[in-house]
Amino acid sequence: MQATIALLPGDGIGPEVVAEGVEVLKAVAERYGHSFSFSEGLIGGCAIDAHGTALPEATVEICQAADAVLLGAVGGPKWDDPKAKVRPEQGLLGIRKTLGLYANLRPVAVTPALASRSPLRPDLVEGVDMLVVRELTGGIYFGEKTSFYIRPDEEQAVDTCVYTTSEIERVVRRACELARGRRGKVTSVDKANVLETSRLWRRVASRVVAEEFPDIQLEHILVDACAMHLLRRPADFDVIVTENMFGDILTDEASMLAGSLGLLPSASLGKGKAGLYEPIHGSAPDIAGKGVANPLATILSVALLLRYSLGLNAEAEAVEKAVYATIDAGILTGDLAPAGQARSTKEVGAAVLERLG
Numbered sequence: 001m002q003a004t005i006a007l008l009p010g011d012g013i014g015p016e017v018v019a020e021g022v023e024v025l026k027a028v029a030e031r032y033g034h035s036f037s038f039s040e041g042l043i044g045g046c047a048i049d050a051h052g053t054a055l056p057e058a059t060v061e062i063c064q065a066a067d068a069v070l071l072g073a074v075g076g077p078k079w080d081d082p083k084a085k086v087r088p089e090q091g092l093l094g095i096r097k098t099l100g101l102y103a104n105l106r107p108v109a110v111t112p113a114l115a116s117r118s119p120l121r122p123d124l125v126e127g128v129d130m131l132v133v134r135e136l137t138g139g140i141y142f143g144e145k146t147s148f149y150i151r152p153d154e155e156q157a158v159d160t161c162v163y164t165t166s167e168i169e170r171v172v173r174r175a176c177e178l179a180r181g182r183r184g185k186v187t188s189v190d191k192a193n194v195l196e197t198s199r200l201w202r203r204v205a206s207r208v209v210a211e212e213f214p215d216i217q218l219e220h221i222l223v224d225a226c227a228m229h230l231l232r233r234p235a236d237f238d239v240i241v242t243e244n245m246f247g248d249i250l251t252d253e254a255s256m257l258a259g260s261l262g263l264l265p266s267a268s269l270g271k272g273k274a275g276l277y278e279p280i281h282g283s284a285p286d287i288a289g290k291g292v293a294n295p296l297a298t299i300l301s302v303a304l305l306l307r308y309s310l311g312l313n314a315e316a317e318a319v320e321k322a323v324y325a326t327i328d329a330g331i332l333t334g335d336l337a338p339a340g341q342a343r344s345t346k347e348v349g350a351a352v353l354e355r356l357g
Protein backbone atom coordinates (compact mmCIF):
# COMPACT_ATOMS: atom_id res chain seq x y z
CA MET A 1 0.00 0.00 0.00
CA GLN A 2 0.98 3.65 -0.40
CA ALA A 3 0.78 5.97 2.59
CA THR A 4 2.03 9.38 3.64
CA ILE A 5 3.17 9.70 7.22
CA ALA A 6 3.72 13.09 8.81
CA LEU A 7 6.61 13.21 11.28
CA LEU A 8 6.58 15.72 14.12
CA PRO A 9 9.70 14.90 16.19
CA GLY A 10 9.34 17.94 18.47
CA ASP A 11 11.74 18.62 21.35
CA GLY A 12 14.09 16.89 23.78
CA ILE A 13 14.18 13.13 23.21
CA GLY A 14 11.39 13.46 20.61
CA PRO A 15 13.74 13.46 17.57
CA GLU A 16 15.83 10.60 19.05
CA VAL A 17 12.87 8.25 19.51
CA VAL A 18 11.03 9.26 16.32
CA ALA A 19 14.20 8.44 14.33
CA GLU A 20 13.94 4.84 15.59
CA GLY A 21 10.22 4.74 14.76
CA VAL A 22 10.99 5.86 11.21
CA GLU A 23 13.58 3.10 10.80
CA VAL A 24 10.90 0.58 11.75
CA LEU A 25 8.42 2.07 9.26
CA LYS A 26 11.05 1.93 6.50
CA ALA A 27 11.85 -1.69 7.35
CA VAL A 28 8.14 -2.62 7.34
CA ALA A 29 7.73 -0.93 3.94
CA GLU A 30 10.71 -2.81 2.52
CA ARG A 31 9.89 -6.22 3.99
CA TYR A 32 6.16 -6.17 3.24
CA GLY A 33 6.24 -4.32 -0.10
CA HIS A 34 4.63 -1.02 0.91
CA SER A 35 5.54 2.50 -0.10
CA PHE A 36 5.59 5.01 2.75
CA SER A 37 6.53 8.63 2.12
CA PHE A 38 7.40 10.99 4.95
CA SER A 39 6.78 14.71 5.44
CA GLU A 40 8.29 16.49 8.44
CA GLY A 41 6.93 19.43 10.43
CA LEU A 42 7.86 21.53 13.45
CA ILE A 43 5.83 21.46 16.65
CA GLY A 44 6.39 22.67 20.20
CA GLY A 45 9.50 24.50 21.34
CA CYS A 46 11.43 24.08 18.08
CA ALA A 47 8.48 25.63 16.23
CA ILE A 48 8.40 28.55 18.68
CA ASP A 49 12.10 29.14 18.02
CA ALA A 50 11.64 29.03 14.25
CA HIS A 51 8.23 30.68 13.80
CA GLY A 52 7.11 32.17 17.12
CA THR A 53 4.22 29.72 17.37
CA ALA A 54 4.03 26.15 18.72
CA LEU A 55 1.82 25.00 15.83
CA PRO A 56 2.73 26.62 12.49
CA GLU A 57 0.10 26.49 9.73
CA ALA A 58 2.53 24.47 7.57
CA THR A 59 2.58 21.74 10.25
CA VAL A 60 -1.22 21.57 10.31
CA GLU A 61 -1.27 21.27 6.50
CA ILE A 62 1.31 18.46 6.53
CA CYS A 63 -0.77 16.55 9.11
CA GLN A 64 -4.07 17.11 7.30
CA ALA A 65 -2.54 15.78 4.07
CA ALA A 66 -1.13 12.65 5.75
CA ASP A 67 -2.66 9.24 6.41
CA ALA A 68 -1.16 9.28 9.90
CA VAL A 69 1.06 11.41 12.12
CA LEU A 70 3.97 10.16 14.25
CA LEU A 71 4.89 12.58 17.01
CA GLY A 72 7.77 12.57 19.51
CA ALA A 73 7.24 14.99 22.39
CA VAL A 74 7.21 18.71 23.05
CA GLY A 75 8.49 21.05 25.74
CA GLY A 76 11.53 21.69 27.86
CA PRO A 77 13.07 24.14 30.32
CA LYS A 78 13.98 26.62 27.56
CA TRP A 79 10.28 27.42 27.03
CA ASP A 80 9.06 26.95 30.62
CA ASP A 81 8.70 30.58 31.72
CA PRO A 82 5.26 30.56 33.43
CA LYS A 83 4.65 34.08 32.07
CA ALA A 84 5.31 33.08 28.43
CA LYS A 85 2.40 33.70 26.06
CA VAL A 86 3.42 30.87 23.73
CA ARG A 87 4.14 27.43 25.16
CA PRO A 88 5.21 24.17 23.44
CA GLU A 89 2.25 22.25 24.87
CA GLN A 90 -0.13 24.55 22.93
CA GLY A 91 1.17 22.86 19.78
CA LEU A 92 0.26 19.41 21.02
CA LEU A 93 -3.17 20.41 22.31
CA GLY A 94 -3.73 22.39 19.10
CA ILE A 95 -2.96 19.56 16.69
CA ARG A 96 -5.13 17.11 18.65
CA LYS A 97 -8.05 19.56 18.54
CA THR A 98 -7.54 20.60 14.92
CA LEU A 99 -7.50 17.00 13.73
CA GLY A 100 -10.54 16.16 15.91
CA LEU A 101 -8.71 13.36 17.74
CA TYR A 102 -11.08 12.88 20.66
CA ALA A 103 -10.07 9.35 21.75
CA ASN A 104 -6.59 8.62 23.03
CA LEU A 105 -5.92 4.89 23.34
CA ARG A 106 -3.18 3.99 25.80
CA PRO A 107 -2.61 0.23 26.13
CA VAL A 108 -0.79 -0.99 29.22
CA ALA A 109 0.54 -4.53 29.07
CA VAL A 110 3.01 -6.22 31.37
CA THR A 111 5.38 -8.62 29.69
CA PRO A 112 6.68 -11.42 31.97
CA ALA A 113 10.32 -10.52 31.21
CA LEU A 114 9.76 -7.11 32.80
CA ALA A 115 7.48 -8.04 35.70
CA SER A 116 10.47 -7.79 38.01
CA ARG A 117 11.31 -4.26 36.70
CA SER A 118 8.04 -2.79 37.97
CA PRO A 119 8.26 -1.10 41.37
CA LEU A 120 5.22 -3.25 42.25
CA ARG A 121 5.50 -6.91 43.27
CA PRO A 122 5.65 -9.25 40.23
CA ASP A 123 2.61 -11.21 41.46
CA LEU A 124 0.57 -7.97 41.43
CA VAL A 125 1.46 -6.94 37.89
CA GLU A 126 1.27 -10.42 36.37
CA GLY A 127 -1.46 -10.59 33.71
CA VAL A 128 -1.99 -6.83 33.45
CA ASP A 129 -3.54 -6.07 30.07
CA MET A 130 -5.61 -2.90 30.05
CA LEU A 131 -6.54 -0.20 27.60
CA VAL A 132 -7.10 3.32 28.84
CA VAL A 133 -9.32 5.39 26.57
CA ARG A 134 -8.69 9.00 27.48
CA GLU A 135 -10.95 11.77 26.19
CA LEU A 136 -8.51 14.08 24.39
CA THR A 137 -10.12 17.26 23.10
CA GLY A 138 -12.27 18.48 25.99
CA GLY A 139 -12.16 19.09 29.71
CA ILE A 140 -9.99 21.37 31.74
CA TYR A 141 -7.06 21.40 29.27
CA PHE A 142 -9.30 23.13 26.72
CA GLY A 143 -11.64 25.23 28.91
CA GLU A 144 -11.35 28.99 29.26
CA LYS A 145 -8.35 30.14 31.31
CA THR A 146 -7.95 33.45 33.04
CA SER A 147 -5.57 34.99 35.49
CA PHE A 148 -6.02 38.40 37.06
CA TYR A 149 -5.55 40.50 40.22
CA ILE A 150 -8.58 40.58 42.50
CA ARG A 151 -6.65 42.93 44.83
CA PRO A 152 -3.26 44.54 44.32
CA ASP A 153 -1.62 41.78 46.38
CA GLU A 154 -3.89 38.85 45.44
CA GLU A 155 -3.81 37.12 42.07
CA GLN A 156 -6.47 34.66 40.95
CA ALA A 157 -6.26 32.04 38.21
CA VAL A 158 -9.18 30.11 36.74
CA ASP A 159 -9.23 26.95 34.59
CA THR A 160 -12.65 25.89 33.38
CA CYS A 161 -13.65 22.26 32.92
CA VAL A 162 -16.35 21.81 30.27
CA TYR A 163 -17.91 18.65 28.84
CA THR A 164 -20.94 18.22 26.62
CA THR A 165 -23.19 15.17 26.22
CA SER A 166 -21.94 14.43 22.71
CA GLU A 167 -18.28 14.65 23.71
CA ILE A 168 -18.88 12.05 26.41
CA GLU A 169 -21.08 9.82 24.24
CA ARG A 170 -18.56 9.45 21.42
CA VAL A 171 -15.62 8.51 23.64
CA VAL A 172 -17.69 6.10 25.75
CA ARG A 173 -18.95 4.47 22.53
CA ARG A 174 -15.38 4.12 21.29
CA ALA A 175 -14.35 2.52 24.61
CA CYS A 176 -17.27 0.07 24.49
CA GLU A 177 -16.54 -0.90 20.87
CA LEU A 178 -12.94 -1.61 21.85
CA ALA A 179 -14.05 -3.56 24.93
CA ARG A 180 -16.14 -5.84 22.66
CA GLY A 181 -12.90 -7.03 21.09
CA ARG A 182 -11.38 -7.61 24.54
CA ARG A 183 -12.88 -8.88 27.82
CA GLY A 184 -16.09 -6.84 27.58
CA LYS A 185 -15.54 -4.78 30.73
CA VAL A 186 -15.48 -0.97 30.91
CA THR A 187 -14.51 1.03 33.98
CA SER A 188 -15.62 4.65 33.77
CA VAL A 189 -13.54 6.92 35.98
CA ASP A 190 -14.80 10.26 37.26
CA LYS A 191 -15.10 12.46 40.35
CA ALA A 192 -18.90 12.48 40.43
CA ASN A 193 -19.03 13.11 44.18
CA VAL A 194 -17.63 16.61 43.59
CA LEU A 195 -17.62 17.71 39.94
CA GLU A 196 -20.65 18.63 37.83
CA THR A 197 -18.84 17.54 34.66
CA SER A 198 -18.26 14.16 36.27
CA ARG A 199 -21.94 13.78 37.19
CA LEU A 200 -22.81 14.42 33.54
CA TRP A 201 -20.06 11.98 32.52
CA ARG A 202 -21.49 9.24 34.75
CA ARG A 203 -25.10 9.76 33.60
CA VAL A 204 -24.13 9.72 29.94
CA ALA A 205 -21.82 6.70 30.30
CA SER A 206 -24.57 4.72 32.08
CA ARG A 207 -27.15 5.61 29.41
CA VAL A 208 -24.88 4.84 26.42
CA VAL A 209 -23.98 1.45 27.83
CA ALA A 210 -27.57 0.58 28.82
CA GLU A 211 -29.03 1.63 25.45
CA GLU A 212 -26.30 0.59 23.03
CA PHE A 213 -23.97 -1.89 24.72
CA PRO A 214 -26.05 -4.20 26.97
CA ASP A 215 -23.33 -6.85 26.53
CA ILE A 216 -20.73 -4.61 28.20
CA GLN A 217 -20.15 -4.81 31.93
CA LEU A 218 -19.84 -1.22 33.19
CA GLU A 219 -18.48 -0.08 36.53
CA HIS A 220 -17.98 3.48 37.79
CA ILE A 221 -15.05 4.38 40.03
CA LEU A 222 -13.98 7.69 41.51
CA VAL A 223 -10.60 8.80 40.23
CA ASP A 224 -8.85 8.85 43.60
CA ALA A 225 -9.95 5.28 44.30
CA CYS A 226 -8.94 4.30 40.77
CA ALA A 227 -5.41 5.56 41.41
CA MET A 228 -5.30 3.17 44.36
CA HIS A 229 -6.95 0.20 42.61
CA LEU A 230 -4.45 0.52 39.73
CA LEU A 231 -1.77 -0.45 42.21
CA ARG A 232 -3.81 -2.89 44.31
CA ARG A 233 -5.56 -4.95 41.61
CA PRO A 234 -4.24 -3.77 38.21
CA ALA A 235 -4.94 -7.06 36.41
CA ASP A 236 -8.71 -6.63 37.03
CA PHE A 237 -8.97 -3.70 34.60
CA ASP A 238 -9.90 -4.25 30.97
CA VAL A 239 -10.93 -0.92 29.38
CA ILE A 240 -10.84 2.29 31.39
CA VAL A 241 -12.61 5.31 29.93
CA THR A 242 -12.07 8.70 31.48
CA GLU A 243 -11.84 12.42 30.89
CA ASN A 244 -8.77 14.22 29.63
CA MET A 245 -6.83 15.17 32.76
CA PHE A 246 -7.67 12.05 34.76
CA GLY A 247 -6.52 9.89 31.83
CA ASP A 248 -3.30 11.87 31.51
CA ILE A 249 -2.42 11.35 35.15
CA LEU A 250 -3.61 7.75 35.56
CA THR A 251 -1.62 6.54 32.54
CA ASP A 252 1.68 7.92 33.81
CA GLU A 253 0.88 6.00 36.99
CA ALA A 254 -0.08 2.88 35.01
CA SER A 255 3.21 3.02 33.08
CA MET A 256 4.92 1.87 36.26
CA LEU A 257 3.01 -1.41 36.07
CA ALA A 258 4.84 -2.07 32.80
CA GLY A 259 8.10 -0.87 34.31
CA SER A 260 8.80 2.42 32.53
CA LEU A 261 7.17 5.50 31.04
CA GLY A 262 9.39 4.75 28.04
CA LEU A 263 7.28 1.70 27.16
CA LEU A 264 3.77 3.11 26.76
CA PRO A 265 2.50 4.00 23.28
CA SER A 266 -0.66 5.82 22.29
CA ALA A 267 -3.04 6.26 19.39
CA SER A 268 -5.20 9.38 19.09
CA LEU A 269 -8.22 8.77 16.88
CA GLY A 270 -11.17 10.76 15.60
CA LYS A 271 -13.89 10.11 13.05
CA GLY A 272 -11.86 8.86 10.09
CA LYS A 273 -8.90 6.50 9.80
CA ALA A 274 -6.23 9.18 10.11
CA GLY A 275 -4.70 9.35 13.57
CA LEU A 276 -1.82 10.69 15.58
CA TYR A 277 0.58 8.30 17.29
CA GLU A 278 2.97 9.21 20.07
CA PRO A 279 4.63 7.79 23.17
CA ILE A 280 2.83 8.88 26.34
CA HIS A 281 6.01 10.32 27.81
CA GLY A 282 7.28 13.87 27.46
CA SER A 283 10.50 15.34 26.10
CA ALA A 284 12.57 14.08 29.07
CA PRO A 285 15.02 17.02 29.18
CA ASP A 286 17.04 15.23 31.86
CA ILE A 287 18.23 12.61 29.35
CA ALA A 288 17.80 14.46 26.02
CA GLY A 289 20.76 14.47 23.62
CA LYS A 290 22.49 11.55 25.36
CA GLY A 291 21.21 8.77 23.11
CA VAL A 292 19.83 6.82 26.09
CA ALA A 293 16.05 7.32 25.76
CA ASN A 294 13.90 4.23 25.46
CA PRO A 295 12.53 4.13 21.89
CA LEU A 296 10.08 1.28 22.52
CA ALA A 297 7.05 3.47 23.36
CA THR A 298 7.51 5.19 19.99
CA ILE A 299 8.08 1.91 18.14
CA LEU A 300 4.94 0.46 19.77
CA SER A 301 3.14 3.65 18.65
CA VAL A 302 4.28 2.82 15.11
CA ALA A 303 2.59 -0.59 15.53
CA LEU A 304 -0.64 1.19 16.52
CA LEU A 305 -0.27 3.47 13.46
CA LEU A 306 0.04 0.45 11.19
CA ARG A 307 -3.03 -1.17 12.80
CA TYR A 308 -5.45 1.73 13.20
CA SER A 309 -4.63 4.14 10.37
CA LEU A 310 -3.20 1.84 7.69
CA GLY A 311 -5.15 -1.34 8.51
CA LEU A 312 -1.92 -3.39 8.39
CA ASN A 313 -2.62 -5.83 11.21
CA ALA A 314 -0.01 -8.45 10.36
CA GLU A 315 2.67 -5.76 10.14
CA ALA A 316 1.53 -4.24 13.45
CA GLU A 317 1.74 -7.62 15.14
CA ALA A 318 5.20 -8.24 13.65
CA VAL A 319 6.46 -4.95 15.12
CA GLU A 320 4.97 -5.78 18.53
CA LYS A 321 6.50 -9.27 18.42
CA ALA A 322 9.90 -7.78 17.53
CA VAL A 323 9.64 -5.36 20.47
CA TYR A 324 8.77 -8.13 22.93
CA ALA A 325 11.53 -10.37 21.54
CA THR A 326 13.98 -7.50 22.10
CA ILE A 327 12.77 -7.14 25.68
CA ASP A 328 12.95 -10.92 26.22
CA ALA A 329 16.55 -10.85 24.95
CA GLY A 330 17.33 -8.30 27.68
CA ILE A 331 18.29 -5.56 25.22
CA LEU A 332 17.06 -2.58 27.22
CA THR A 333 17.80 1.09 27.77
CA GLY A 334 18.81 2.40 31.19
CA ASP A 335 15.25 2.94 32.44
CA LEU A 336 14.77 -0.86 32.45
CA ALA A 337 18.18 -2.52 32.26
CA PRO A 338 19.97 -3.83 35.35
CA ALA A 339 22.90 -1.62 36.40
CA GLY A 340 25.80 -1.74 33.94
CA GLN A 341 23.79 -3.45 31.18
CA ALA A 342 22.04 -0.49 29.56
CA ARG A 343 22.00 -0.23 25.76
CA SER A 344 21.64 2.97 23.78
CA THR A 345 18.50 4.19 21.98
CA LYS A 346 20.05 3.18 18.66
CA GLU A 347 21.12 -0.27 19.88
CA VAL A 348 17.61 -1.04 21.09
CA GLY A 349 16.13 0.28 17.81
CA ALA A 350 18.55 -1.88 15.81
CA ALA A 351 17.67 -4.94 17.92
CA VAL A 352 13.99 -4.48 17.07
CA LEU A 353 14.81 -4.21 13.35
CA GLU A 354 16.85 -7.42 13.52
CA ARG A 355 13.88 -9.26 15.01
CA LEU A 356 11.30 -7.90 12.56
CA GLY A 357 10.06 -10.92 10.58
Ligand SMILES: NC(=O)C1=CN([C@@H]2O[C@H](COP(=O)(O)OP(=O)(O)OC[C@H]3O[C@@H](n4cnc5c(N)ncnc54)[C@H](O)[C@@H]3O)[C@@H](O)[C@H]2O)C=CC1
Pocket (backbone or CB within 6 Å): 013, 017, 072, 073, 074, 075, 076, 077, 089, 092, 261, 262, 263, 278, 279, 280, 281, 282, 283, 284, 285, 286, 287, 292, 293, 294, 295, 297, 333, 335
Ligand atom coordinates in the same frame (compact mmCIF):
# COMPACT_ATOMS: atom_id res chain seq x y z
N1 LIG B 1 3.30 14.44 24.97
C1 LIG B 1 4.19 15.37 25.26
O1 LIG B 1 4.79 15.97 24.39
C2 LIG B 1 4.47 15.65 26.68
C3 LIG B 1 5.30 16.69 26.98
N2 LIG B 1 5.66 16.90 28.27
C4 LIG B 1 6.67 17.95 28.47
O2 LIG B 1 7.93 17.30 28.60
C5 LIG B 1 8.78 18.08 29.47
C6 LIG B 1 9.35 17.18 30.56
O3 LIG B 1 8.29 16.76 31.40
P1 LIG B 1 8.45 15.67 32.55
O4 LIG B 1 7.47 16.00 33.58
O5 LIG B 1 9.90 15.57 32.93
O6 LIG B 1 7.93 14.30 31.91
P2 LIG B 1 8.68 13.27 30.97
O7 LIG B 1 7.67 12.28 30.57
O8 LIG B 1 9.39 13.98 29.87
O9 LIG B 1 9.79 12.58 31.89
C7 LIG B 1 9.49 12.02 33.18
C8 LIG B 1 10.64 11.07 33.58
O10 LIG B 1 10.57 9.90 32.75
C9 LIG B 1 11.78 9.71 32.05
N3 LIG B 1 11.45 9.30 30.67
C10 LIG B 1 10.46 9.78 29.87
N4 LIG B 1 10.50 9.20 28.69
C11 LIG B 1 11.51 8.32 28.71
C12 LIG B 1 12.06 7.42 27.75
N5 LIG B 1 11.55 7.28 26.51
N6 LIG B 1 13.14 6.68 28.11
C13 LIG B 1 13.66 6.77 29.34
N7 LIG B 1 13.19 7.60 30.29
C14 LIG B 1 12.13 8.38 29.97
C15 LIG B 1 12.46 11.08 32.03
O11 LIG B 1 13.86 10.95 31.89
C16 LIG B 1 12.02 11.66 33.38
O12 LIG B 1 12.86 11.22 34.40
C17 LIG B 1 7.92 19.21 29.99
O13 LIG B 1 8.19 20.34 29.21
C18 LIG B 1 6.49 18.75 29.73
O14 LIG B 1 5.58 19.79 29.53
C19 LIG B 1 5.25 16.09 29.29
C20 LIG B 1 4.41 15.06 29.04
C21 LIG B 1 3.91 14.78 27.72
Ligand SMILES: CC(C)CC(=O)C(=O)O
Pocket (backbone or CB within 6 Å): 089, 092, 093, 141, 248, 280
Ligand atom coordinates in the same frame (compact mmCIF):
# COMPACT_ATOMS: atom_id res chain seq x y z
C1 LIG C 1 0.36 18.79 27.02
C2 LIG C 1 0.02 17.60 27.91
C3 LIG C 1 -1.43 17.41 28.01
C4 LIG C 1 0.73 16.41 27.37
C5 LIG C 1 0.60 15.19 28.19
O1 LIG C 1 1.05 15.09 29.31
C6 LIG C 1 -0.04 14.03 27.59
O2 LIG C 1 -0.78 14.13 26.63
O3 LIG C 1 0.17 12.93 28.13
Ligand SMILES: [Mg+2]
Pocket (backbone or CB within 6 Å): 248, 249, 252, 280
Ligand atom coordinates in the same frame (compact mmCIF):
# COMPACT_ATOMS: atom_id res chain seq x y z
MG1 LIG D 1 0.93 13.07 30.10
